[in-house]
Amino acid sequence: VASIDSRPASGTRDLLGPEVVRRERVFATVREVFARHGFEPLDTPAFERLEVLEGKYGEEGDQLIFKILRRGEHERTGEADLALRYDLTVPLARVVAQYSDEIVEPYKRYQISPVWRADRPGKGRFREFIQCDVDVVGTDARTADAEVIVTVADALAALGIEGYEVQLNSRQALHGLMEAYAIPAELEGSALVALDKLDKIGPDGVLDELADRGVPADAVTRLGADLRADDVSDRARRSLETTERGKHGLAEVDEVLGLVQPGLRGGSIRFAPLLARGLDYYTGPIVEFTHPDAHGSIAAGGRYDDLVGMFTNRDIPATGCSIGVERVLQLVDEGTAADHAPDVLVTVFDEDAAGDASAVARRLREAGLDVDLYLGSGRLGKQLRYADRRGIRYCVVRGPDELAAGQAAVKDLETGEQVAVGEDDLAEHLRGLLSARRDDR
């Protein structure tokens, strides 16, 4: 058995103590903000019946679905009947169909859960990763689009992330713009795909690709002029005023801007007329959060009115935003190892002292301290090394001398100092040391 590889499966990660604590704190903050904005959580199973997921993500996406073998005697057939969740949107659509009696619309829900994709693993690309989605289902009100943006922005602010920029556009406006540039209707989708690569391949790359995709030269020229202009948003506004769809889209953008802007703290929002967003299911306002210290977007979403109704016979408007958890985690202050470590280690002098050490640990815990008890005994040096490696600064030591004197020694591993304290004052003494340390920061 010793020959079995002990690494996690390709594309997945084990998260040890401090990393889990750090992530949990971030999730707790985000959940709190979502709740403060009236969103409620949802939890769906890790796997769905295969038919629920298949055919929902396009050919490329479908190939990335992890499929689960039938059990029992059917296992030999090699057939799959279940599959791991690929995103949180299809399960949301299923839930909305299944619990229409219980769910109150507009349904404001969030879900922070892992999803699985059989992507080729790479730097920063995992086969298991957390998605963090907020969505409003069942209303086409502009306030819903705004509420989602405000909620995500407030979550970033609560995490101490400042200087983010919200880029806002509308699919309606984009269509209007394509019309204004006289891009043929049948090439619109193709043109949007090219436009979506602006960040990656730059203006010249986009224009080359548009030409390659058969967009007429004069349309490419018109679009190119706006693409390179400093006042792209003003120019686009003028273009948009020339078509009905353009006007409609612009009104949509301005309404959302008007609702979001007054309350935005720590970041800014602007009309981004060339923002396209890759996915083709968006139907209204679309949004992307970027940050100077992060690569790509840290959150993104939009309105998708034709998707949630997939399991019902009615149209269900919806709008949402997904926070890029891994990128956001990189922007959050790490804290020190000591932030995640217990406050104190109670050492155990020898086997006979185990009962006394347990009692000391119990009293300190009852006083509200995070207390580790060394599980073993003897060789103080080993116990102190354990504390040091776990990031624990203070150790309680109680040998026969201290015990006889009704005292305990408190050793500070950072300074090496050791002081004797009366056993009844121990909790108070440690609390003093810990709060002084906190004030130092």
Place this chain on the structure above:
Amino acid sequence: VASIDSRPASGTRDLLGPEVVRRERVFATVREVFARHGFEPLDTPAFERLEVLEGKYGEEGDQLIFKILRRGEHERTGEADLALRYDLTVPLARVVAQYSDEIVEPYKRYQISPVWRADRPGKGRFREFIQCDVDVVGTDARTADAEVIVTVADALAALGIEGYEVQLNSRQALHGLMEAYAIPAELEGSALVALDKLDKIGPDGVLDELADRGVPADAVTRLGADLRADDVSDRARRSLETTERGKHGLAEVDEVLGLVQPGLRGGSIRFAPLLARGLDYYTGPIVEFTHPDAHGSIAAGGRYDDLVGMFTNRDIPATGCSIGVERVLQLVDEGTAADHAPDVLVTVFDEDAAGDASAVARRLREAGLDVDLYLGSGRLGKQLRYADRRGIRYCVVRGPDELAAGQAAVKDLETGEQVAVGEDDLAEHLRGLLSARRDDR
């Protein structure tokens, strides 16, 4: 597409808002207690390479593993190379082998994560369920066995669960007892399986089964006398004193009792000489938490010194306990719907009032209230019904009259009362109402 079944896959559940909130609160409390006792969290991937899991759970267990198909062109072969986590112990053993440089032993870790088993779904039996494990790896100190019990007991106490009973035994003591009863060594395992059913089939059932399994009649008689005795623990103590293994096991039990008993609040602990625990990997103290209001055990565990070393070439002693999350959730006070609902709904008089309503919601949120903003407008009755269904008691209403007067009306859906409040006093007024409500309980 409308014909797709929108239920979750067989044996799995969707958890809607209030249920997720309730569970998250319980998990948060448990995590806090684990941290206060110096345990650190661990998070491992949902799936493992198949070879990591296969052959670890016995023939029956292995058949319950959910297997994941190879991807890409290999999919057609119908072969599996990954599998969903079946428990949290095998991943722990893998992690201990993989990160021996980073992990500080004794390693005190907890993990609260879903596991998946292809069991036949039934009442209260799911194919996806949460396990909540605390373990200490890398020491055979009795303090470790005690620490695990104390930590679980403190978690139950923190959840407000009182009156639990901890039954403590030792595998060593059990072996000694079998010796004392003169049960042939080769029938010991078989006898323990019968004994483990005591709760289900009663003393007569156990004795019948022992006889069926070939245990000699005089041994059955001796065991039967203890099994039916009121002073079973005293009788067992006397029997245990007659063998070396018995004495050793009894010392183990008494040591753990001595460490745990002084600190136990809200429950009691006792020596349970006939407690067997089904799993055959236990090697030392074993423990079961029961509660008069719960069926079966609410937590259980023990020492298992031969399991964690499975991926390494060294023996690694370990002891742990698993909390039965579903049973514990049933013992926790549910709270009312209002406990999980936002504090206030800000209604939206008409489309033109959306900006004002957004601003009101923002100010109340900044004041620390949980605020839902109605996403839509018009028909106050519909908006109030929405609040009522979500369990929101207070609604802010601001029509043209209130707006002109610089006021907002606060409607109490429970009493039907409505009062006008100056807009600058709104947050304070609502806070007063909410804290009065809290005091009422």
